Amino acid sequence: MAVCPLRSLAKTVVGSSLLWAWGFLCYLSPVLFPSGGAVSASTGLEYGFFASQAAVVVFAVAVIAVSRRRALVLGRWAFFGAAALIALTTVALVAALRIGALGVVVCCGIVDGICVSLMGVAWGARYSLGSHTIRPLVVVSFLLAYLVYLVVAHMPQPWSAFIVLMLPIGSWALWANDAAARHELSSEVFPAGDDGASSMPGELTAGSWEAKVLPWRPIGVLVAAAFIGNLMASVIMGWAYDAVDSLFYGGVVVCACIATMSLVPLATDRNVLSVGSVYRITLTFTAVGLVAIMVFDGAGVPVGGALVQGSAFFLQVLVFLIITQSTQEQGLSPLLAFSVGQALISAVVVLGNVLGKQVYALFGSGGFVLDVVCGCGLLALFFMLVARASSTEGRPVGHDAAGRAFSVVAQGAKEQGAGSGDDAARAVGSVADASEALMQQRLDRFVETYGLTKREVEVLRYLVRGRSLPYIADVLFVTTGTVKTHTVHIYRKLEVNARQELLDLFEGKQ
Template sequence: MSDFVSKVEDSVRPRHLGLGFVWAWIYCAFSTSALFAGRAGSSINADSSWFASAVAVVGCFFVFALAWRRVDMLRMRPAAFVGTVLMAAGTFFLGAFGLPAWVGTLCGVASGIGSGLLVLFWGDVYSRLETERVEIAVPAASGAMLACSFIFPYIQGLPGVCGVSSLPILSMVCLYLTWNDIDAGRFVERPSEGDPLRAEVRVGLCMSAARGSDASRRYGHGMRFSGMCARRDENPQAPQGKALAFLVRISVVLFAAYMAIGVASATGGATDAFQAAYGFDAATMLGSVYGVCLAFWFIFFSPRVNVPALLRWVAPLIIIGLAAIPFSGMAPEFVASATMSVADTVLQIIAFLSLVNLARAGVFSPAFAIGVGQGMIQLGVLVGNLAGKWSALSTTSSGYGLWETSLVVICVFSVAMALAPSDRNMGGIGLRYAGGLDDADSMGAGELPVSQGGSAASERALHAFEVEGNGLLTQEENLDGMVARIAAEGGLSARETEVLGYLARGRSQPYIRDALVLSKNTVASHVKHIYQKLNVHSRQELLDLFAN
């Protein structure tokens, strides 16, 4: 537990948690009475302007996913400031003034577009930061939403309106500070993540390629280096068809899951029976806390941090929540609200991490990966809210509706689960580990080969690779011999020796845990024991052992 706390303290920077303020805005604006004191329902049922906002955010994600699919979003920073102004101003005017319907619709559209832009920019910056740091920052960011769940349900009037309107501004401040980190080269993925033993070779080749020298012609015209010369907007060697199929399948699953969550949200009121009786929203609070804890547990102890793996745990909760919807009373309402809160919170975190990893792999640009995935999530919420609203009205008028809707949504979700991609679908599209290609077979002929310690094609390519007259590149068997000797001297176990081999090749912990199918916590424990037994205190000190 102390190791976990120390890792969180070392990894988390408050400025990297700004995405949480966008999530908090969604919760406060759509699920509390902070903006509309007379709220009679939730989400788009509360006010007609929020239907416009829900439609606008869906359109924003899909439009910018296509428009910015080949754009470096760091060059588009003014759009983030525009989005913040739209989001904050639209929220304030909606809550503070009694506006005509058409003006309220425009404010809803503005807030929807603004929230979509901020989410896209946060996805972009997370794809640039260190993987280990992002895997802590994203679930920690949900702490902002948790804090708001304890505060905003009980704030109404102008203080509530001002509080909700300030959330996008706080997110923009954090985004600006994170941009400064990226510009200064702090907390970003380093080129040496691939293999520092050959870092000097790579730097020389990158410089030669930029100048168009003989080295560039020798090793391939127009070659791209994975994480070496510059950040890739896309990876032309990766099979785009497989990658697109993976994105479509995962988006369909997210759509179905959030349609179920949207139905549950729309069929419930702003205040459930438990909250009316005891004065606080216990279901949402407990569900959100448990969801964050489950996300942290999944990240640290699961070998696969992706949506398909997570759904094996979350799918039963969604089914239970849907089954509880048709029943009335305190217990069924509490079960439906709590289970959906758990599913919403943990899916929100893991889905965003999965989309960021897809962007980090270089298969798609961040705008495209995040835009398509988040667009399908918001479309699912919109469709679910409409279906829930219709079923609630049908129940009132004819006595039917909730049962039928619940059954249909369960069937749709079950079919979507059958279409969910498996781990086998992730190989060969840049998702075998966060931040690179999966093996040498995925590289172009002109790329610098990088050994994974297990791919025959990679091994052959490494032995065939030569750099004239510099003596920097050692033979793979020499490195293996050094690993075996150092491991024996330090008394490492067989698994620790295996991990040491990856570390000696400059592999990151996310790479190692994917290659060996181990959890984040298990790999971290092995690395800690290796450092202790070899009496080193940093990655550089460990690499120095192999430079002697």
């Protein structure tokens, strides 16, 4: 089945942007607020928002816990069910806000948190397929989501509410259509049928489940900065709660500006998207906002608050981008990687907002308190920018144990033959030949012992050398989903659950 790359990429950008836009419009805008009760509705919706973020964290913990016991399987209809539930809870949320049913709002938030996490993983898996050139499209999708927000937020009722209702359904439809077209066999995307393939995980669950290989250091920098941003934004909103809607709207405008600035270098000289550069731009916007509040007091809150709020939003985009990069390069399971990434984002959002409200409750809303908080936040961001900004670039793909051993042996041969260039070259060549011969012997024994197919052996050859799944797909001229399928079959036959276990088994097979 021929697939048009441009059409597939367009579906990816538009479909994922619809999901992001739904989150902004449903929980971070007045679109669903009943007329005449903006403040009370905002307060009720805030509880639902916090419940949804807590549900995201619980979902990630459940995924990790269940995956340790058995292989996870996500069926064809799981994602349609998630989209349908999001649409239904949107209707329930509107009704609950109108009658002031806080319990219903909280329940809707819990359901939304789980379902949006699942759909976020689905789109994350799509972005992790293919080469690194797809990564800038993550920013493009959020930019499009901001534009959708800005348009729909100013539409009259009931049209705006109807569009919000349809966004998750549209997102699912585009994902399902694109997923079916990406692979020649639908079983590589969806578990289907009554045979053994029905228990085969698709592209969301296949891959390595080693959470330790996630780039925790750069993620930690972004998470810490996002926490500070959300803390500052919460304090500012507590100081001017009657302007909360305008702060959210202004924050989305700021996000759109940052996204546009980050994409300008790509449009001019086709540079690779630099997470570190975007991180510095984002912190600069935050710093300008804090300074504006400190200098102009109350008059600076609308603009300064929007800058801080928007920067906090966009730091979450960068976390998603880092997770995408890591999933591509390390061949991680998208269900694991993106569940953890979304959980980290949600945790800092809840923690930052809750602590910000405590600061407001304990010390009051005086201008001096606001200046002190902004000053402390500015100082913290300054030290983070100076000391850790370079960490956001992400870690390069590390070498596997066999590769490191070969490097050490080759270096030793080079040193021993330093007096003769020809001798050194021959020594390195002989080491390479011996290493390849040993590799082939072990592969032959694995074929005999575990009954691996020819294609599985080809994939295994690259897996034990530390190659990522996208790299293997490029070499073998297949899709990343196909490589993930072979990887799952290899893990199952060898009875291992992670790449490190695979390496240990392979190196111990004498």
